[in-house]
Amino acid sequence: MAVGGADEAPLAAGWGAEVEAFGLSLPATAGVLAGCAAVVGGDSGLVHLARAVGTPAVMLFGPTPATAHPDDAARIQLSVEGLACRPCSAHGPRRCPRGHHACLDRLEPNDVMGGLHAALDRGSCGR
């Protein structure tokens, strides 16, 4: 399932998501997220909303600081280690000021899958 704002729907074209939920109201989005086994996303309102409704999450930190949030055992945080420019913004710039977006491009799919398994394991303890 892919979830996001209405303007993000074109970005998800070709992902192959069986269900897409773009441009829903906040309560409807919360309901969708509450029904998910786990979510994966950036340091975004959607992932925070998922955690608010009790859904385990993998949060991918690109330009924003991973230390800005309180501890949460059911939120797995992933970021590229050793990248000198990271973090570069409290809320994330619309475009990478260095033009390469290595903070997200270098995140490995296998690490995300590992984080997802860990989130599912941890989340199942608290649900």
Ligand code: SF4
């Ligand atoms: S890769 Fe770009 S957007 Fe990411 S932290 Fe570095 S400067 Fe910021």
